[in-house]
Amino acid sequence: MTMNSNLSSSESAKKAAEVERLSQKKDVxxxxxxxxxxxxxxxxxxxxxxxxxxxxxxxxxxDYTGVIWTFTTETWISVVLERDFxxxxxxxxxxxxxxxxxxxxxxxxxTILTAIFGIPTAYFIATRxxxxxxxxxxxxxxxxxxxxxxxxxxIQELIRNKGVINNFLQWIGLTNEPIEMMFTxxxxxxxMTYVYLPLMVLPVYASIEKLDFKLVEGAYDxxxxxxxxxxxxxxxxxxxxxxxxxxxVFIPCLGAYVTPQILGGGNQLxxxxxxxxxxxxxxxxxxxxxxxxTLMVIVMIALVYFVKVSSGENKKNG
Amino acid sequence: xxxxxxxxxxxxxxxxxxxxxxxLFTFVGLYGPIIILITYSFNSxxxxxxxxxxxxxxxxxxxxxxxxxxxxxxxxxxxxxxATIATIAATMAALATTRTKKFxxxxxxxxxxxxxxxxxxxxxxxxxxxxxxxxxxxxxxxGMLYLIIAHTAFCIPFAYLPIRARLESMDLTLxxxxxxxxxxxxxxxxxxxxxxxxxxxxxxxxxxxxxxxxDVVISEFVKSAGQETLPTYMLGQLRxxxxxxxxxxxxxxxxxxxxxxxxxxxxTQRKK
Numbered sequence: 001m002t003m004n005s006n007l008s009s010s011e012s013a014k015k016a017a018e019v020e021r022l023s024q025k026k027d028v029x030x031x032x033x034x035x036x037x038x039x040x041x042x043x044x045x046x047x048x049x050x051x052x053x054x055x056x057x058x059x060x061x062x063d064y065t066g067v068i069w070t071f072t073t074e075t076w077i078s079v080v081l082e083r084d085f086x087x088x089x090x091x092x093x094x095x096x097x098x099x100x101x102x103x104x105x106x107x108x109x110x111t112i113l114t115a116i117f118g119i120p121t122a123y124f125i126a127t128r129x130x131x132x133x134x135x136x137x138x139x140x141x142x143x144x145x146x147x148x149x150x151x152x153x154x155i156q157e158l159i160r161n162k163g164v165i166n167n168f169l170q171w172i173g174l175t176n177e178p179i180e181m182m183f184t185x186x187x188x189x190x191x192m193t194y195v196y197l198p199l200m201v202l203p204v205y206a207s208i209e210k211l212d213f214k215l216v217e218g219a220y221d222x223x224x225x226x227x228x229x230x231x232x233x234x235x236x237x238x239x240x241x242x243x244x245x246x247x248x249v250f251i252p253c254l255g256a257y258v259t260p261q262i263l264g265g266g267n268q269l270x271x272x273x274x275x276x277x278x279x280x281x282x283x284x285x286x287x288x289x290x291x292x293x294t295l296m297v298i299v300m301i302a303l304v305y306f307v308k309v310s311s312g313e314n315k316k317n318g
Numbered sequence: 319x320x321x322x323x324x325x326x327x328x329x330x331x332x333x334x335x336x337x338x339x340x341x342l343f344t345f346v347g348l349y350g351p352i353i354i355l356i357t358y359s360f361n362s363x364x365x366x367x368x369x370x371x372x373x374x375x376x377x378x379x380x381x382x383x384x385x386x387x388x389x390x391x392x393x394x395x396x397x398x399x400x401a402t403i404a405t406i407a408a409t410m411a412a413l414a415t416t417r418t419k420k421f422x423x424x425x426x427x428x429x430x431x432x433x434x435x436x437x438x439x440x441x442x443x444x445x446x447x448x449x450x451x452x453x454x455x456x457x458x459x460x461g462m463l464y465l466i467i468a469h470t471a472f473c474i475p476f477a478y479l480p481i482r483a484r485l486e487s488m489d490l491t492l493x494x495x496x497x498x499x500x501x502x503x504x505x506x507x508x509x510x511x512x513x514x515x516x517x518x519x520x521x522x523x524x525x526x527x528x529x530x531x532x533d534v535v536i537s538e539f540v541k542s543a544g545q546e547t548l549p550t551y552m553l554g555q556l557r558x559x560x561x562x563x564x565x566x567x568x569x570x571x572x573x574x575x576x577x578x579x580x581x582x583x584x585x586t587q588r589k590k
Contacts, residue, residue: 028421034414035427038407038474045471046434049445056448066451117344123334124341138583143348146575147532149549150568153556154351157358157565164354167368197348226334255438257535262556272440279444279539289448292441299438 050296057289067285075286079294096274096291103271104298106185107253110192111200114249115242117193118200122241123234125201126208137205144198152259155191156182159263183265191263192253199252200245207241208234243310250306251299271295352572359565376566386567389551393531396462396547400469401477401526407470408477408526409519413511416485417493434472442472443539450540460542468540469530476529477522480586484518521585524578531574 057075059067077083082093125136143151158164159181166178181187211234219229257272264270269277275295278288362373380386408431415427434442450464492514496506534549541550548567555564 024421027418028423031414031418031421032423032427035411035431038411038478039427039430041403041407041467042430042433042471042474045446045467046437046442047430049449050437050441052449052452053441053445117340117347120334120337120340121344123337134587138580139345140348141583142576142579143352145528145532145579146352146572147534147549147568149532149534149552149556150355150571151352153552153560153564153568154355156556156560157355158351194347194351197344201344230334251438255440257440257443258553262553272438275440275444276539279447285448288444292444295438296441303436 053289053292056286057293059286061284061286065279065283065285072286075284075290078287079290099269099271099274100298102185102268103254106189106192106270107250107256109189110196110253111246111250113189113193114197114200115204115245118197118245119204119238119242122201122205122208125205126211137202140198140201140205144202148195148258149262151195152191152262155187155194156262159187159190182263183267185264185268187263188260188268188270191259192256195259196249196252199248203244203248204238204241207238207244211237240310243306247303247306250302254299254302255295271298355565356569356572358562359569361562361565364561376562377570380563380566380570383563385546385551386548386563389546389548392462392545393548396465396469397527397530399466400473400530401523403466403470404473404526405477405481405519405523408474408522409481409515411474412478412481412485416482417488417490431478432475435475439472439535443536446536447539454542462545464540464542465537465545465547468536469533472533472536473526473530477526480521480525480582481515481518484515484521488514517585521582524582524585528575528578528582531571 056067058071058073059075060070060072061075062068077090078093079096080093081090083090121140125133125140128136156163160166161178161180161182165181166175169175170178215237216229216233219233224232255272256270257276260268260270260273261276264273271291272295275288275291278284278291282288358369359376360372360374361369362375363370411427411431415424418424446464446468450468453464454460488511492510493506496510497503501509532549533547534553537547538550538553541547546554548571552564552567
C-alpha cells in the first residue's frame with residue numbers, strides 16, 4: 001500500500017517534471033523564433049558573406065574584376081611573399097609588410113595618445129559633482145556620435161597646406177612656406193587620435209566612477225604620497241577600463257579606412273586602404289579577400305591578447 | 319574634514335591639477351576643429367583660408383545643389399527604413415534573450431547579434447561587395463534593397479543594446495501580475511511590457527538612425543551606380559575639391575546628430 005502510493009507520487013512528480021521540461025523546451029523554441037529575424041538579417045548581410053570571402057581568397061583573379069573559378073593558394077602566398085618576376089624565387093612582399101607594420105604602429109601610437117589624453121579627462125569628469133558630470137559626459141559623446149567623415153574633414157581643414165594652422169603660422173610670420181602635414185603618418189595618427197578619443201574616455205570613466213575614493217583617502221591618511229596613491233590604488237582599479245578602452249581604440253584603428261584615406265592619401269596606406277585598393281584599381285579580388293581575412297586574424301589575436309591581459313588582472317585582484 | 323585639518327594636510331586627491339589642465343585641453347581639442355569647421359560654413363568667400371564676412375550663401379548653394387538634395391533624401395530614406403526594420407528585429411531579439419535563466423544557445427544568439435561590432439567595417443564592406451555582386455549578376459536587380467539590408471544588419475546591435483538594458487532593469491512582477499489577472503501573453507506584452515520598454519525602443523531607434531546616417535564605408539562599397547548617400551557624396555567631394563559648401567553640409571550633419579543624441583541622452587537618463 002505504502003509502496004503503491006510512493007510509486008504513484010513519484011510517477012506524478014515525473015509527469016510534472018516532464019510537463020515542465022516540455023514547456024521549457026517550447027519556451028526556448030519560441031525564444032529562438034523571436035530572435036530569428038535579427039539573426040537572419042545579420043547572417044545574410046554581415047556574417048554569411050564572410051564565408052564567401054574565405055572561398056574567394058582561394059580563387060584566381062579575373063582579368064578585369066571578379067574571379068575565375070580555379071583553385072589556387074598563390075594569393076595567400078602573395079599576402080606576405082613576392083614571387084620574383086624573372087627567376088620565380090620568393091622574397092618578402094615588402095610593400096604589404098610595410099603597410100601591415102604602419103597599421104600596427106599607428107594603431108599603437110593612437111591607443112597610447114588616446115590614453116594619455118583620455119585618462120586625465122575621464123578622471124576629471126568622474127570627480128565632478130554628479131549633476132555637472134552628466135554635462136561633461138554629454139560633451140564627450142557628442143563628437144563621438146557625429147559623423148566620422150565630418151570629424152576627419154575638420155582635421156583636414158586644420159592641417160592642410162592652406163589650412164588654419166599654416167595660415168596662422170604664416171600670418172604671425174613664423175614660417176614663409178606652409179609646413180607639409182597632410183599625407184604623412186603624423187596626419188593619420190593625429191586624425192585617428194582625434195576621432196577615437198571618446199572611445200577611450202568612456203570606459204575609463206566608467207571604472208573611475210566606480211572607484212571608492214575612501215580607499216584613496218585611507219592611503220592618504222596613512223601618509224602615502226599623491227604619486228603613490230595614483231600608482232598603487234587608482235591605476236590598478238582603473239585598469240579594466242583602460243583595457244576596454246584600448247580594445248575599443250586599437251581595433252577600429254587597425255581596420256580604419258576613412259581617416260587614413262583622407263589624411264594619408266595614396267602614399268600612407270593602412271590595412272583598410274590596401275584591402276579597398278584590391279577591389280578598385282588593384283582589380284585583384286582574391287588578394288583583397290585574403291587581406292581581409294588576414295586583418296580579421298590580426299584583430300582576433302589582439303582581442304584574445306587584451307582579454308587574456310584583463311582576465312589575468314582579475315585573478316590577481318580577486 | 320575635521321581630521322584632515324587636524325593633520326594640517328588638506329585632502330585634495332580628487333583634484334590633480336595637471337589632470338585638470340589636460341582634461342580642459344582635451345575638450346578644447348575636441349571642439350576646436352568642429353567649431354572652426356562650422357565657422358567657415360558661414361564664410362562669404364569661396365576660400366577656406368580667410369574669413370571674409372558672415373553669410374548663409376553656402377547653405378543656399380548646398381540646398382539648391384540637386385546632387386546634394388538627392389543624396390540627402392536618399393540618406394534619410396535609408397536611415398529611416400533600416401532603423402525601423404532593425405529596431406523591430408532587435409526588440410524581438412531582446413525580448414527573447416532577457417527575463418529568463420540562461421538557455422542553450424543564448425550566448426550564440428548574443429554573439430551573432432553583436433557580430434557586426436566585432437568585425438572591422440572594411441571587411442564587412444568588401445564581403446558585401448563580393449556577395450552582392452554575385453546576386454546582382456544572377457538577378458540583374460540593382461535597387462536600394464542592398465543598401466537597406468546592409469544598413470539594417472549593422473544597425474541591429476546598436477538598437478539591441480539599449481532595449482536589452484531597459485528590459486533587464488524592468489520590474490518583472492508587473493508582467494506576472496498581468497498574467498495572474500488572466501491577460502493573454504499578447505495582451506500582457508501590449509499593455510505592460512511594451513509601454514515600459516518604449517523609451518528603450520525609441521533610444522535604440524535613434525542610435526540606429528544616427529549610425530545609418532553616418533555610415534561611409536559600407537555604403538561606399540555596397541551602393542550601385544547613382545546611389546550616392548550624403549556621406550559617400552561628401553567623401554567624393556573631399557577627394558576632389560572642397561568649398562565652404564562641404565562645410566555647410568557637414569554643419570547640418572553635425573546638427574542632426576546633436577539633436578538625435580540629445581534625445582537619446584534624455585530618454586536613457588530619465589529611467590534612473
